[in-house]
Amino acid sequence: MLYELLSEYNRKDIVPMHMPGHKRNTAMLGCDLPYGIDITEIEGFDNLHDAHGVLKVTADIAARLYGSRRAFPLVNGSTGGILAGVRSAVRYGDTIIVARNCHQSVYNAIELNGLRPVYLIPDIDESSGICGSIRPEQVEAALGGNPDAKLVIVTSPTYEGVVSDIKAICGIAHHHQIPVLVDAAHGAHFGFSDFFPPSPVSCGADIVVTSLHKTLPALTQCALLQVSGGLIDEDRLAQALAVFQTSSPSYVLLSSIDRCVRFLDCEKDTLFAAYEKNIRAFDKSVSKISKLKLLCHGADGGDKHEHFFGFDPGKIVVSTRHTNLTGFELAQTLRAKYRIEPEMASADHVLAMTSVCDSWDALTLLIGALLDADRDAKVVPCKDKPVCQRETPQMIMTAAEAAGVRGEYVPQEAATGRISLEYAWSYPPGIPYIVPGELVDAQVIALLRQIADSGVVVKSTKGRLPSEIFCAASSSTCL
Numbered sequence: 274m275l276y277e278l279l280s281e282y283n284r285k286d287i288v289p290m291h292m293p294g295h296k297r298n299t300a301m302l303g304c305d306l307p308y309g310i311d312i313t314e315i316e317g318f319d320n321l322h323d324a325h326g327v328l329k330v331t332a333d334i335a336a337r338l339y340g341s342r343r344a345f346p347l348v349n350g351s352t353g354g355i356l357a358g359v360r361s362a363v364r365y366g367d368t369i370i371v372a373r374n375c376h377q378s379v380y381n382a383i384e385l386n387g388l389r390p391v392y393l394i395p396d397i398d399e400s401s402g403i404c405g406s407i408r409p410e411q412v413e414a415a416l417g418g419n420p421d422a423k424l425v426i427v428t429s430p431t432y433e434g435v436v437s438d439i440k441a442i443c444g445i446a447h448h449h450q451i452p453v454l455v456d457a458a459h460g461a462h463f464g465f466s467d468f469f470p471p472s473p474v475s476c477g478a479d480i481v482v483t484s485l486h487k488t489l490p491a492l493t494q495c496a497l498l499q500v501s502g503g504l505i506d507e508d509r510l511a512q513a514l515a516v517f518q519t520s521s522p523s524y525v526l527l528s529s530i531d532r533c534v535r536f537l538d539c540e541k542d543t544l545f546a547a548y549e550k551n552i553r554a555f556d557k558s559v560s561k562i563s564k565l566k567l568l569c570h571g572a573d574g575g576d577k578h579e580h581f582f583g584f585d586p587g588k589i590v591v592s593t594r595h596t597n598l599t600g601f602e603l604a605q606t607l608r609a610k611y612r613i614e615p616e617m618a619s620a621d622h623v624l625a626m627t628s629v630c631d632s633w634d635a636l637t638l639l640i641g642a643l644l645d646a647d648r649d650a651k652v653v654p655c656k657d658k659p660v661c662q663r664e665t666p667q668m669i670m671t672a673a674e675a676a677g678v679r680g681e682y683v684p685q686e687a688a689t690g691r692i693s694l695e696y697a698w699s700y701p702p703g704i705p706y707i708v709p710g711e712l713v714d715a716q717v718i719a720l721l722r723q724i725a726d727s728g729v730v731v732k733s734t735k736g737r738l739p740s741e742i743f744c745a746a747s748s749s750t751c752l
């Protein structure tokens with residue numbers, strides 16, 4: 274194992290006349306950061322960008338574990354994998370079919386590669402306002418209408434746990450000889466038990482990017498890119514990974530990836546049997562909750578959400594919509610009264626993430642907190658629809674073209690009819706409301722205002738929202 278090799282190497286007391294500059298001198302540094310196993314690519318420790326030794330073993334275990342043709346360990350999260358995966362599958366200026374509810378990293382890939390996106394707009398789950406699945410018929414229609422498209426990109430599961438029918442989507446795309454990239458940053462735990470959805474790799478996806486660090490025991494930034502099938506050029510992919518990943522990969526992170534995949538390789542059956550048992554018991558315990566609503570948990574079956582093809586039972590989305598509580602207030606109660614820090618809170622929901630590493634005691638604490646909150650909450654009739662984006666602004670030019678346009682700050686109220694030269698989003702989940710090159714219309718202005726009014730922070734590339742938005746200058750000659 275890589276961790277043991279690193280520890281053994283550290284014990285040998287070899288004098289490090291190489292990077293990193295801390296020289297493993299823990300006596301001098303006097304803190305417990307992992308200096309002892311933090312090396313660079315020295316003799317005997319392989320090379321991430323051309324792995325033949327110990328790092329290839331890690332990659333091979335990962336590929337075997339998920340059933341992919343080849344796996345690439347990633348040390349700057351799914352972000353690096355998405356940038357490299359998209360780069361490997363397209364040429365500058367290509368058209369791609371892409372789910373609108375993709376993460377910012379996909380949009381960055383679109384901009385960097387000068388791509389023309391054709392968006393797949395997910396239906397909205399009206400009970401919660403979160404995005405539903407991408408339907409295979411949408412992919413079929415988009416490919417039919419855009420025969421020049423070179424890639425399909427879908428996020429499954431989404432940040433909230435919504436899964437799309439990746440098998441059907443891949444069947445359609447492959448019929449057109451088009452590869453599918455699945456951003457499964459939140460789905461590294463899929464495929465190890467029937468209780469969870471199948472992994473996108475087993476559903477036929479050509480490139481699958483997963484963040485080990487999000488849902489499995491791995492340090493932050495640890496991720497994997499997996500490639501399968503014959504539609505992706507592995508050499509281009511390897512080159513792209515070298516562009517988007519550091520040339521000094523952290524062995525602390527690499528040993529965490531190694532440990533994570535080996536741990537699962539040996540223990541997955543036991544781990545996922547216990548995880549399933551815990552989540553089933555959790556569901557039973559929260560089945561009486563009636564004012565709060567736990568999406569696809571307890572009394573709220575998946576069949577109540579017509580726009581969800583599937584759902585990750587590891588995600589617990591607690592909707593406060595029909596109560597006197599906001600999501601922020603519920604999160605604050607969880608924090609202050611129960612010492613539970615949720616993954617995120619929004620105006621009308623809270624998201625709690627579980628994993629194989631949660632003890633039953635931890636889940637019991639969450640159950641107790643939710644039962645108490647449900648008991649104390651008051652039902653408030655809620656007539657308004659959830660605040661979410663229902664219309665996508667019109668694309669006037671690609672994001673890459675917009676990058677070449679001269680801009681100016683325009684007060685948000687006066688920006689209708691102008692072309693945005695910046696992104697605006699809330700994080701998490703980091704899905705843009707508007708993208709450079711899109712028309713600022715009345716709907717998007719109203720949406721940004723509604724979101725800000727609900728207490729959710731809207732971020733923008735230039736950082737001046739909500740007061741000003743960076744738009745194409747009225748005098749710009751490029752327009």
Ligand SMILES: Cc1ncc(COP(=O)(O)O)c(C=O)c1O
Pocket residue numbers: 349350351352353375376378428431432456458459484494496701702703
């Ligand atoms: C859907 C989705 N894709 C990709 C990413 C990027 O993953 P990472 O943080 O591992 O770079 C995120 C991060 O939150 C995400 O939510």
